[in-house]
Amino acid sequence: MKKNIVWLASYPKSGNTWCRIFLSNYLNKTDEPSNINKLEIGGIFSSRQIIEENTAYDISELTANECDELRNFAFSKWAENHEENAFLKTHDAYLLLPNGENMFPIESTKAAICFVRNPLDVAVSFANHMATTPEKAAEKMCDSEFCLAASIKKYNQQVRQRLLSWSGHINSWTIQKEFPVLVVRYEDMLENPNNSFKSILDFLNIPFDSEKFIKAIVNSSFEKIKNTEKQIGFKEKPAKCNSFFNVGKSGYYKNILSQESINKIINEHSAVMKKYNYLSPSGDLMI
Amino acid sequence: MNTINTYTAFGLIFSSEIEIPEFLPAIGEAQVSITLGNVPANISGNLTEGFRFQISKNEFIIRFKPWASFYVCNGDKIIIEPEQDSDERDVRVFLISSVIAILLHQRGLLPLHASGIKVNNKAVLFSANSGIGKSTISLALNRKYGYPLIADDITVISEKEGRPIVHSSFPSAKLWQESVDLLGISNEGLQYIRKDVFKYRYDNRPDFFNGILDPLIVFVLENTDDEIVEINEVKGIEKFNVLRAHIFRLRMVNELYASEHFKLISNLLNCAKCYKILRPKNGNSLDELCSVVQSAILK
Numbered sequence: 001m002k003k004n005i006v007w008l009a010s011y012p013k014s015g016n017t018w019c020r021i022f023l024s025n026y027l028n029k030t031d032e033p034s035n036i037n038k039l040e041i042g043g044i045f046s047s048r049q050i051i052e053e054n055t056a057y058d059i060s061e062l063t064a065n066e067c068d069e070l071r072n073f074a075f076s077k078w079a080e081n082h083e084e085n086a087f088l089k090t091h092d093a094y095l096l097l098p099n100g101e102n103m104f105p106i107e108s109t110k111a112a113i114c115f116v117r118n119p120l121d122v123a124v125s126f127a128n129h130m131a132t133t134p135e136k137a138a139e140k141m142c143d144s145e146f147c148l149a150a151s152i153k154k155y156n157q158q159v160r161q162r163l164l165s166w167s168g169h170i171n172s173w174t175i176q177k178e179f180p181v182l183v184v185r186y187e188d189m190l191e192n193p194n195n196s197f198k199s200i201l202d203f204l205n206i207p208f209d210s211e212k213f214i215k216a217i218v219n220s221s222f223e224k225i226k227n228t229e230k231q232i233g234f235k236e237k238p239a240k241c242n243s244f245f246n247v248g249k250s251g252y253y254k255n256i257l258s259q260e261s262i263n264k265i266i267n268e269h270s271a272v273m274k275k276y277n278y279l280s281p282s283g284d285l286m287i
Numbered sequence: 288m289n290t291i292n293t294y295t296a297f298g299l300i301f302s303s304e305i306e307i308p309e310f311l312p313a314i315g316e317a318q319v320s321i322t323l324g325n326v327p328a329n330i331s332g333n334l335t336e337g338f339r340f341q342i343s344k345n346e347f348i349i350r351f352k353p354w355a356s357f358y359v360c361n362g363d364k365i366i367i368e369p370e371q372d373s374d375e376r377d378v379r380v381f382l383i384s385s386v387i388a389i390l391l392h393q394r395g396l397l398p399l400h401a402s403g404i405k406v407n408n409k410a411v412l413f414s415a416n417s418g419i420g421k422s423t424i425s426l427a428l429n430r431k432y433g434y435p436l437i438a439d440d441i442t443v444i445s446e447k448e449g450r451p452i453v454h455s456s457f458p459s460a461k462l463w464q465e466s467v468d469l470l471g472i473s474n475e476g477l478q479y480i481r482k483d484v485f486k487y488r489y490d491n492r493p494d495f496f497n498g499i500l501d502p503l504i505v506f507v508l509e510n511t512d513d514e515i516v517e518i519n520e521v522k523g524i525e526k527f528n529v530l531r532a533h534i535f536r537l538r539m540v541n542e543l544y545a546s547e548h549f550k551l552i553s554n555l556l557n558c559a560k561c562y563k564i565l566r567p568k569n570g571n572s573l574d575e576l577c578s579v580v581q582s583a584i585l586k
Contacts, residue, residue: 037512052417055338056538060417060461061380063483069352073338152463152485155418234511239569
């Protein structure tokens with residue numbers, strides 16, 4: 001069995017897609033910028049298509065928990081057909097199945113990158129993503145039962161994903177001991193993308209090519225991909241959301257998020273916010 | 288001694304120890320028996336293993352934990368071993384899809400992932416992956432133009448004297464709430480297909496045709512990011528490849544029945560036109576889709 005899966009794990013709106021666009025540009029074989037709608041960068045752990053193709057089951061006949069039971073088998077098999085560094089994006093928290101078995105195929109796992117972003121900015125960006133208010137987004141980020149793609153009314157291209165709360169999500173990935181994890185802060189990616197993306201390549205032992213690296217940084221810059229989305233759209237954008245790549249700045253919440261929601265997020269997530277320097281040890285906001 | 292029920296579906300007569308209200312009652316000598324009993328631990332011989340299933344050319348075992356295990360052999364026998372406290376809908380939903388599909392493969396038939404309607408005594412099929420709207424378009428055309436439903440999800444093709452035949456399946460369709468709303472159907476009294484899967488079982492009786500038909504057209508539906516419905520006739524080798532990709536549970540059987548499939552698809556395509564329809568994945572394009580299909584039918 002290959003040990004080649006690299007998890008690109010994050011709570012939504014934390015830099016995961018940005019990194020996938022960088023990696024697609026860095027690893028593709030041509031000098032052309034990657035098409036954001038055809039990223040050559042592995043798959044998504046909630047992809048119904050990958051699960052059905054690798055198990056032969058029709059999962060519209062299954063419950064969400066039964067679908068979860070298929071995912072370990074499906075993605076192990078999927079990874080067998082990929083080379084070194086089979087990247088899988090996921091918003092799922094790192095959780096076991098209710099019966100204690102692994103939902104994640106750890107025997108096929110090489111490592112994980114866990115993206116972390118100031119939860120106050122996540123709330124604003126996540127609200128845009130879900131076409132809701134920042135206050136409601138903040139509530140979801142404090143809800144340990146929160147799931148994506150949980151609608152029971154319609155067919156969904158993705159299976160249900162259990163996220164836990166914002167800090168529950170990050171803890172689930174960073175505390176587990178099954179495989180190595182590199183934590184990358186979104187704010188560091190913004191401030192110095194070269195350092196952040198270089199650290200990812202080093203962590204995964206991907207050879208460094210300076211010419212390719214510079215091109216990939218340019219082709220995955222926020223402004224460039226935001227413009228591309230305007231021109232050709234982005235297929236990963238939810239139907240109700242106006243644009244996937246919205247503002248992308250750090251501290252943007254200050255103009256938008258209510259003090260009540262700020263307090264709620266700080267109260268709920270202060271330990272993890274302190275750990276990743278969004279709050280000082282004395283509890284003051286750092287951004 | 289269990290009560291024996293007799294039903295017809297997919298052009299076959301089934302005797303069954305469990306009730307299958309989705310199927311039509313029938314009389315006559317059964318070609319397939321469905322019994323309750325012990326499912327063997329393993330199948331013998333040259334087998335392929337998948338996730339909780341084993342398959343060979345003439346045998347198949349699948350275990351839907353924690354509901355039931357199924358054994359299918361020689362195209363004429365299905366044994367069901369339900370788990371304690373399993374819900375009958377949970378057992379039945381697997382029986383009348385994956386399990387019977389493998390039985391149809393074992394009989395050398397071609398089960399397509401397709402719904403269908405009867406148009407001027409011929410069959411018009413809608414083939415697509417799950418979730419694209421096969422059931423919805425079939426029922427929408429049924430309501431709009433009065434074409435009776437002949438199949439939902441699985442449509443069986445066989446051949447007689449070198450000519451393809453389309454067999455009706457059974458009168459019920461599986462619909463998400465979204466489709467129920469689009470079709471203007473009341474969900475009052477509708478049952479979910481399973482206890483915890485919130486998709487409805489909708490029975491279209493009496494507007495169902497039971498029998499055999501010559502094929503007229505196969506529409507293959509796919510989603511598109513564009514905003515309009517697009518239709519193109521598929522010809523040549525692509526026609527074969529497009530239909531082969533929509534064999535029901537192809538990934539379970541892989542190449543086991545490749546020669547049977549080749550012959551039946553080739554026969555079908557000699558007698559039926561094939562169109563690919565791209566439909567917008569967002570928004571409601573059902574009326575536009577109905578018009579495009581009706582125009583192609585009347586062409």
